[in-house]
Amino acid sequence: MADMKVAAYICQGCGLGDRLDTAALAGVAKKEGKAALVREHEFLCNAEGVKMIRDDIANEAVTHVMIGACSRRAKTEAFGFTDVAVSRANLREGVIWCQPETDEARETTQEMAEDYIRMGCAEVKKMTLPEGNPAAVTERTVLVVGGGVSGMTAALEASKAGYKVVLVEKSGALGGWAAKLHKRSPGKSPYAEPQDTPVADMDAAITADANIKVYLNAITSKTSGSPGQFEIEISTESGSTATEKVGAIIQATGFSLYDANNLPELGYGKSANVVDQAGLEALAKAANGGVIKRPSDGGEVKTVVFVQCAGQRDDTGKHLPYCSGSCCSTSVKQAMYFKDSNPDIDTVVIYTDLRMPGNGEDFYRSGQNKGVTFTKGKVSSVEAAGNQCKVNFHDLILNDQTAIDNADLVVLATGQVPNSGVDIDTKLKADIAAAAGDNSLLEAYNASQAEGAVQPISVLNLTYRQGPDVPQLKYGFTDSHFICFPYETRRTGIYSAGPVRRPMDMVQAMEDATGAAMKAIQAVENAGLGRAAHPRSGDLSFPKVRLEGCTQCKRCTVECPFGAIDEDEKRFPVFNESRCRRCGTCMGACPVRVISFENYSIDTVGSQLKAVDVPDEFSEKPRILILACENDAYPALDMAAMNRNVYSAYVRIIPVRCLGSVNTIWINDALSSGYDGVMMMGCKHGDDYQCHFVKGSELASYRMSKIGDTLKQMGLEEDRVATFEVAITDIERVPQLINDYAAKIQEIGMSPLKGF
Amino acid sequence: MSEKYHNNFLKEVEEMVEEGEWVKMCMQCGVCAGSCPLGPHWAHPPQEIFMMIRAGKREEVLRSDSMWMCTSCYNCVVRCPRKLPITHIMHGLANYAHRLGLSPKNQPTQQFATLFWNNLAQTGRVNELKLSLGIYFKDGFAQGVKNAMAMQSVGLGMVKAKRLNPMELFGGHGVKDKTGFHAMLKKAKEIEDRRKNFA
Ligand code: SF4
Ligand code: SF4
Ligand code: SF4
Numbered sequence: 001m002a003d004m005k006v007a008a009y010i011c012q013g014c015g016l017g018d019r020l021d022t023a024a025l026a027g028v029a030k031k032e033g034k035a036a037l038v039r040e041h042e043f044l045c046n047a048e049g050v051k052m053i054r055d056d057i058a059n060e061a062v063t064h065v066m067i068g069a070c071s072r073r074a075k076t077e078a079f080g081f082t083d084v085a086v087s088r089a090n091l092r093e094g095v096i097w098c099q100p101e102t103d104e105a106r107e108t109t110q111e112m113a114e115d116y117i118r119m120g121c122a123e124v125k126k127m128t129l130p131e132g133n134p135a136a137v138t139e140r141t142v143l144v145v146g147g148g149v150s151g152m153t154a155a156l157e158a159s160k161a162g163y164k165v166v167l168v169e170k171s172g173a174l175g176g177w178a179a180k181l182h183k184r185s186p187g188k189s190p191y192a193e194p195q196d197t198p199v200a201d202m203d204a205a206i207t208a209d210a211n212i213k214v215y216l217n218a219i220t221s222k223t224s225g226s227p228g229q230f231e232i233e234i235s236t237e238s239g240s241t242a243t244e245k246v247g248a249i250i251q252a253t254g255f256s257l258y259d260a261n262n263l264p265e266l267g268y269g270k271s272a273n274v275v276d277q278a279g280l281e282a283l284a285k286a287a288n289g290g291v292i293k294r295p296s297d298g299g300e301v302k303t304v305v306f307v308q309c310a311g312q313r314d315d316t317g318k319h320l321p322y323c324s325g326s327c328c329s330t331s332v333k334q335a336m337y338f339k340d341s342n343p344d345i346d347t348v349v350i351y352t353d354l355r356m357p358g359n360g361e362d363f364y365r366s367g368q369n370k371g372v373t374f375t376k377g378k379v380s381s382v383e384a385a386g387n388q389c390k391v392n393f394h395d396l397i398l399n400d401q402t403a404i405d406n407a408d409l410v411v412l413a414t415g416q417v418p419n420s421g422v423d424i425d426t427k428l429k430a431d432i433a434a435a436a437g438d439n440s441l442l443e444a445y446n447a448s449q450a451e452g453a454v455q456p457i458s459v460l461n462l463t464y465r466q467g468p469d470v471p472q473l474k475y476g477f478t479d480s481h482f483i484c485f486p487y488e489t490r491r492t493g494i495y496s497a498g499p500v501r502r503p504m505d506m507v508q509a510m511e512d513a514t515g516a517a518m519k520a521i522q523a524v525e526n527a528g529l530g531r532a533a534h535p536r537s538g539d540l541s542f543p544k545v546r547l548e549g550c551t552q553c554k555r556c557t558v559e560c561p562f563g564a565i566d567e568d569e570k571r572f573p574v575f576n577e578s579r580c581r582r583c584g585t586c587m588g589a590c591p592v593r594v595i596s597f598e599n600y601s602i603d604t605v606g607s608q609l610k611a612v613d614v615p616d617e618f619s620e621k622p623r624i625l626i627l628a629c630e631n632d633a634y635p636a637l638d639m640a641a642m643n644r645n646v647y648s649a650y651v652r653i654i655p656v657r658c659l660g661s662v663n664t665i666w667i668n669d670a671l672s673s674g675y676d677g678v679m680m681m682g683c684k685h686g687d688d689y690q691c692h693f694v695k696g697s698e699l700a701s702y703r704m705s706k707i708g709d710t711l712k713q714m715g716l717e718e719d720r721v722a723t724f725e726v727a728i729t730d731i732e733r734v735p736q737l738i739n740d741y742a743a744k745i746q747e748i749g750m751s752p753l754k755g756f
Numbered sequence: 757m758s759e760k761y762h763n764n765f766l767k768e769v770e771e772m773v774e775e776g777e778w779v780k781m782c783m784q785c786g787v788c789a790g791s792c793p794l795g796p797h798w799a800h801p802p803q804e805i806f807m808m809i810r811a812g813k814r815e816e817v818l819r820s821d822s823m824w825m826c827t828s829c830y831n832c833v834v835r836c837p838r839k840l841p842i843t844h845i846m847h848g849l850a851n852y853a854h855r856l857g858l859s860p861k862n863q864p865t866q867q868f869a870t871l872f873w874n875n876l877a878q879t880g881r882v883n884e885l886k887l888s889l890g891i892y893f894k895d896g897f898a899q900g901v902k903n904a905m906a907m908q909s910v911g912l913g914m915v916k917a918k919r920l921n922p923m924e925l926f927g928g929h930g931v932k933d934k935t936g937f938h939a940m941l942k943k944a945k946e947i948e949d950r951r952k953n954f955a
């Protein structure tokens with residue numbers, strides 16, 4: 001790149017010119033910001049203003065642009081200059097809209113604006129233009145693992161969109177759970193009758209589709225690489241191995257029914273006439289529309305009882321704690337098998353809550369119409385007596401301890417357990433703790449592995465350092481961000497769809513699979529352009545590492561939420577560009593600070609916070625640094641300002657990619673340069689996390705929990721650093737948090753470190 | 757005998773009780789029970805009655821006085837998310853129990869209903885005086901006199917306002933074609949008995 005030339009532009013529009021002394025701001029940019037070129041404009045984002053900047057870039061060899069106008073979240077198109085480094089000083093949302101329009105406030109408002117100009121100039125000088133990776137490659141094929149309805153849907157949808165698909169199914173035929181069904185619950189209006197499953201049609205469509213290559217009796221025995229360039233080893237039962245190159249992966253490995261052998265109290269294993277839902281489908285398939293026979297003796301089934309929530313929604317800790325969301329409609333459908341062949345058969349569904357998501361309500365009504373009896377009750381036990389069973393239950397409407405004495409068949413709705421492979425999260429947590437010096441978790445983990453317990457079999461067999469499968473959420477379902485980006489796992493380019501992601505029925509699974517297919521295509525295309533995936537989609541910057549300085553501490557490798565970092569033979573970190581989501585968590589983690597991005601680094605943030613003019617001890621003007629996550633906290637601040645919610649004029653806000661990217665050096669720097677307090681605002685973490693980078697805010701609060709010692713060494717109060725969880729909707733709360741914190745700082749008093 | 761949680765009794769209700777085919781459609785939400793102004797005062801709100809029918813509790817249902825307590829306010833019908841004609845079912849059940857001779861003896865609503873019907877069936881018009889007296893005296897002569905005394909001022913007021921004619925005690929007015937009216941009722945009963953298999 002040519003020599004750096006910084007130009008600063010100060011906008012006077014949107015009332016900025018009325019509320020601020022823009023000439024003074026221009027002076028600050030010139031003198032303190034050392035901008036080579038400074039211009040004021042009355043309406044910077046209009047065609048003329050933008051053209052002015054363009055012309056300067058073209059004619060004046062400007063390489064770095066600092067725009068003092070609205071928030072960086074506004075006017076992104078007008079100010080989206082891709083050929084220069086750009087920083088924005090947020091004078092509108094960040095200053096005039098969040099400050100009172102009074103004479104007394106004029107001085108502090110102006111000071112705020114001047115600081116943001118200083119910060120913008122300081123930041124832009126440390127930025128370089130992200131170049132992207134011109135050598136980025138991409139395979140346009142999508143790998144689908146699992147040949148059930150979800151997998152088949154994903155394959156067909158990806159193919160329809162013009163992409164090649166490799167479909168790997170571990171059994172000898174496509175269809176999965178659906179292939180075992182006699183009929184499916186209805187997926188279309190009027191949602192009244194069981195329908196044929198789509199398996200045969202989909203199977204035929206896949207066979208006829210030249211874009212889809214199917215491997216049966218096969219598993220993905222090795223998965224290496226990254227989005228755009230995965231390399232897959234496919235092993236078949238016969239021992240042969242094939243290799244495929246793909247750009248993205250969809251895991252649609254479905255579920256298994258919860259093992260009914262865990263439910264002896266419900267008669268399973270004690271009477272042949274107690275079956276699970278799969279058992280009943282088998283009986284119905286065998287009967288093929290005819291009379292369903294009693295398994296014990298082939299006798300006529302006159303009374304059949306369906307027991308809902310068998311080993312589900314269990315709060316004793318013995319069985320599944322969650323609802324599988326599809327068993328109720330399955331039982332309605334199965335009761336119809338009987339009613340449709342002979343309306344005189346008594347079919348009783350005993351439920352605690354009948355949950356019929358989507359259009360299932362119509363199906364339920366149809367079941368009632370056919371005379372299926374629904375009884376709200378809790379089954380306590382099932383006793384076998386000859387060729388019949390006695391179902392003991394508590395009728396919750398009549399508050400009656402009662403029984404059905406002569407059930408010929410009892411069907412247990414046992415629910416879905418995801419087939420998601422190896423749980424790598426426990427290990428990851430242990431690794432992180434170990435890296436921070438606490439070995440107890442790791443020891444416990446190793447002990448649990450040694451006990452000889454049956455370990456789940458890996459699905460993807462990833463060669464990633466972080467483990468062979470995608471991380472799992474609560475109850476073993478594969479990872480996904482429920483609120484912002486379902487399907488997207490923490491392994492970039494690997495998506496999960498269907499019941500392996502959360503319990504669901506066939507309608508939802510097909511919708512899910514379609515969504516995952518679209519996401520996979522996005523990943524392929526982004527990878528080809530060297531761009532990041534969600535949520536920084538389009539970002540061309542990428543962590544650069546100064547390996548000479550690396551101490552091989554492995555913090556980055558372990559803490560990267562996306563498994564983007566492997567290790568080479570010499571135990572140096574290997575950054576995989578297309579797996580990286582550009583969150584900066586590695587940068588926040590690195591104790592020797594050798595990781596940075598072209599446009600976001602220890603320096604860009606560090607020099608911003610140092611550029612702020614910190615008044616002396618006697619000014620009674622404290623300074624509070626806010627590091628606000630750009631995903632939720634910063635937008636919330638902007639929106640608070642749009643609503644003219646006023647907050648303290650003593651704060652200076654720096655947006656960060658994620659709290660995970662916050663390096664403790666920034667905190668140290670801020671405190672030692674005299675700031676009176678530091679507020680960090682990130683997303684909610686924990687099991688119901690909202691963090692866009694999944695682990696970032698959690699890691700940050702973990703790191704910050706260790707900052708107490710540093711504060712003590714500096715002789716500072718613990719309250720001088722505080723972390724907050726903020727949601728994008730906290731428009732009222734965020735200004736309140738700021739004001740409360742400012743009041744607290746007032747209470748503690750000014751920092752003793754000013755002026756050193 | 758109807759078996760527990762088998763459909764025998766439900767089927768009987770579907771065949772014999774007015775609007776009985778709706779009972780199976782109840783989804784046990786409890787809205788009717790919560791809406792009924794009299795709910796707390798009787799043994800089984802509609803929701804329970806419907807579940808009892810499905811649970812095969814024939815005796816308990818038919819001998820219950822719950823249906824008789826319904827005041828036909830229609831709150832439940834208005835609110836039932838499944839649009840069950842609950843009030844009609846309650847009346848249908850009461851009627852069915854009455855015909856079977858299972859309804860609770862001395863149930864005041866039932867007694868009033870019987871009096872009302874007999875009164876009406878005689879002349880084709882309701883004889884208010886006889887109906888009131890019939891109610892006053894249903895528990896014996898002495899109680900009847902007491903009741904009549906207690907209601908005296910109301911009765912006189914009604915006479916003055918020409919809402920009650922003392923002469924009705926002697927015969928009273930009726931429809932024009934009384935014979936035809938009686939023939940019509942007889943025919944209707946025949947049809948209903950045939951339809952519902954009453955001997
Ligand atoms: S920026 Fe985030 S995703 Fe990329 S390597 Fe660093 S921690 Fe991993
Ligand atoms: S965190 Fe920094 S020092 Fe540690 S391994 Fe990563 S790059 Fe090297
Ligand atoms: S309101 Fe209707 S559906 Fe709900 S319990 Fe009553 S009758 Fe049943």
Ligand code: SF4
Binds near residue numbers: 827
């Ligand atoms: S109509 Fe009868 S059952 Fe319904 S709310 Fe009124 S009194 Fe209760």
